Amino acid sequence: MCATGIGAAVRRKEDHRFITGKGHYTDDINQPGQAYAYFVRSPHAHATIKSIEAKEAARMPGVLGVLTGAELAADKIGNLICGWMIHSKDGSPMKMAPHPALASGKACFVGDPVAVVIAATLAQARDAAEKVKVDYAVLPAVTDPAQAQKSGVPQIHEVAPNNTIYQWHLGDAKAVESAFTSAKHVTKLDLVNNRLVPNAMEPRVAIGDYDTGSGTFTLWNTSQNPHVARLVIAAFVGMAPEHKLRVIAPDVGGGFGSKIFIYPEEVVALWAAKRVGRPVKWTAERSESFLCDAHGRDHVTHAEMAFDAEGRIVALRAKTVANLGAYMSTFSSAVPTYLYATLLSGQYEIPQIYCEVDAVYTNTGPVDAYRGAGRPEATFVVERLVEVGAREMGQDPAELRRKNFVKEFPHQTPVIMNYDTGDYNASLKRALEIADYKGFGRRKRESARNGKLRGVGFSTYIEACGIAPSAAVGSLGAGVGLWESAEVRVNPTGSVEVLTGCHAHGQGHETTFAQLVSDRLGIPIDNVSIIHGDTDKVQFGMGTYGSRSGAVGMSALVKALDKVEAKAKKVAAHMLEAAEGDIEFKDGKFSVAGTDKSAAWGEVALNAYIAHKFSGQELEPGLKEGAFYDPTNFTFPAGCHICEVEIDPETGNTEIAAWTAVDDFGVVVNPMIVEGQVHGGVAQGVGQALYEGAVYDKDGQLVTGSLLDYCMPRADHLPALNVATTVTKCPSNPLGIKGCGEAGAIAAPAAVINAITDAIGTEAIAMPATPQAVWAALKKAGRSLPHAA
Amino acid sequence: MYAFTFRRPETLRQAANLLSKNGDAKPLAGGHTLLPTMKLRLASPPELIDLSRIEGLEGIELTGRALTIGAMARHADVHGSPVVQQAIPVLAKLAGMIGDPAVRHMGTIGGSIANNDPSADYPAACLGLGATIVTNKRRIKADDFFTGMFSTALEPAEIITKVSFPIPKKAAYQKFRNQASRYALVGVFVAKRGGDIRVAVTGAGANGVFRIQSFEEALKKRFSPKSLEGMTIPADGMNSDIHGSAEYRAHLVGVLARRAVAEAVGK
């Protein structure tokens, strides 16, 4: 390993610019003549738009245009789409309702954009927006997914009777039924996976520009996947042909999934720019982020787990209603299906699994992938069931898990996935040691002496990252492939530019991708730069989400580097007057086997470009190679998180007393960055378990519409985390990487709730387990004082 | 934010005149309540009268048996003041519990009291310590000052200049935070000064800060947490929202009152 190679805790190259305020975010960009957009949004969750009166607004100072759904339709701007086809049990395709960028005829959630004002200044746009008079006929609304399919509730879209988008299932219902019939013990739980608001630190921004000279559009946006945005806006929205649309996603301040999707505001910024003949900028206010960024989770589930007499799991079944909100966001359909039910086997050998998922429309903001996307929901189901099962059967929760772990690989689950490698016992064992599980009883007694309740909870989670291969995801309904691309451009002086189709918005690619190059070519890490996020510079790529950049994106880079090395060896062979087969490359030096003849990396790079030592007929000048890489399987990171809580029974307040995370992410490229990802993920998972929850009232108003009411986890909510890794190499990519970006958020909620329920002695608590909720649960269970056992 | 005229008077008299001239004008102190409301366009005063250049509104001093804090003293000033820490340590501690460092370096005691947010901390201290609010026109007892949620006894063009706190023998404040906003979901301030015992509650009441007579009576017999054992207040009249039902808030009042007394007596 070189000092800046794979496995080294290299400091993040990008941080200097971020922490000194020199990042270039979309809102930092301004174009000459730029105008501003302000959206008029529906204040009602469900309402017919009878008319829009914009004359007065249009006459206000600075106003360049007031646009509505009518103009959008007249200009034949197409609808936004959901790009993953799901079929119902009966074979019928999902019911995707039209999603115009500006509501037409009807508004379906509070925040639905109804009109946009473009003006010379933001203040002018905002003033004029107040003068746009929209005549609404308010309709009754439905916000609770559990109610959405009942008869008599408001119908949101004509194409979807009973607000039902699809009724999907996976597994063998009959086999599961018979396994349950002969089971010794059955554990049953009703679970709600609470709705979350992503809250990336940087709000979404879009700047649209249209160059009448070339007929080219440019969109600067806060995107996790600019090429996919360009593809959708070109091919489906029909704004411009793909080659006449450039999408640039510069520094992006956090995404967590919410910036994968293609949003109405981006479409409108482009369209309006052409209409008014000036660049148009829109920057979300935090209140708009709350209302309009795609939310996460929002499942209502009934789940059951069947055990035999020895405590072996014989079957699992779950019935879930997933809320997709008012419109189907870009990848919304896949999250509660192929990213959820396929993970219901957890780390366990479960012979039979059956899962039914109904996806529904409600008068709430759209719901789509959010850090973990489907896998936190699955983990919560599996890990709650196992923990409660252990309690009900009087078994140690760690022991019951161990007994049921998958121990041989590859392992085919009954729900599509084929686990490649893992050692679940190793991470459990290590976590038990670090957490001092044996000493828990003593700590519990100590807490009791101080009037506190202590509990411990496990989460031995599994997840699937780097979704691939493309043919497999295509067969499951994906509209795109999930490979990745890379291009390596070696300059004549030997420095290297890597163009990746991935996109960094906090992950640290500028460091980790450069580590791979430094390692492979033996050159200083500072001689490598990583370029991403501009469709005019970078070849098509799929972007970053689902912890895919390491496993898929870096693998593409490996392939491109293979080609660079092969070409460089040819150049070196000419320089050193040796046969190509005799050239060896090591530590940045090309040498002829068995001789002392050698050439340094920089010399070979220069020779590739000056081309003095070979004829252009024999060998092409230059040193630049590209590659596309499609993995052979998903990757399966897994691990064991143990949470210890201390609860004040008088107030219901929960404190995380200790956290242990032992994860198997395969080969670790940069342990410092990986630890950071675990910290962030755990914080978000703890946020879901204890603090966060989007609440809509029955009229569809978002009660938690600001940070005054929506609680994000803060640094002082968490203790110092004990983080460790165990390694089994992933066989489905050349680097052995599994991915680490979402693990914490996937593992944490179950660990926290398992710990709380252990402490309070009742399973009846929903997330977020706020002080009030814990106090009420204790009261209901008649357990308000700690037992000094 | 809508456009407004910004005024920066240098004397109290000028400020009061400006306020009298324009009935919709508002004094601006730390701006940490007023400006966010204006940004959200929930308030639109045509004129802001900035108090920050007026001399003599910031001082903190101990005079005889009272601690006087200027209306423009920032939360961080009060928190860090050796005079406050010496005279009424709980007040310094309370100021340090408000918001975050940015809020504490801008927000002022005068602004907090004038605003009388039902979840704010200072109103509990004023009522709990039996403070006197001094304005450019008169002196107002805390008991008469806080008249309900976001409302006070202040008249138009009346400016708070300082707050005078009598020094208690024993005092403590227990704050149970709203997790999201970190304002008080419930805060209980208890103080004992001779025979005068006060229990003031913020966060919980549907009408803002209030005193609990029954608790005060019980504590008069003996100033000990034991005196409050088993005592509760009715959920009626408590605030109720997603963060805490009226019942939960009423329950917390009892818990925090006992803890505050325990802290005050050093247990």
Ligand SMILES: Cc1cc2nc3c(=O)[nH]c(=O)nc-3n(C[C@H](O)[C@H](O)[C@H](O)COP(=O)(O)OP(=O)(O)OC[C@H]3O[C@@H](n4cnc5c(N)ncnc54)[C@H](O)[C@@H]3O)c2cc1C
């Ligand atoms: C993120 C955040 C967290 C917060 N957390 C807390 C908390 O935990 N606890 C808490 O108690 N508060 C909290 N606050 C409120 C904070 O303490 C405010 O600063 C305070 O409530 C208002 O003081 P100000 O000086 O900012 O007043 P301003 O915002 O300037 O004014 C508030 C109101 O008082 C009037 N006013 C100001 N000064 C005078 C005066 N001298 N005479 C008459 N009227 C006057 C103004 O006209 C205005 O109507 C928080 C605020 C923020 C933004």
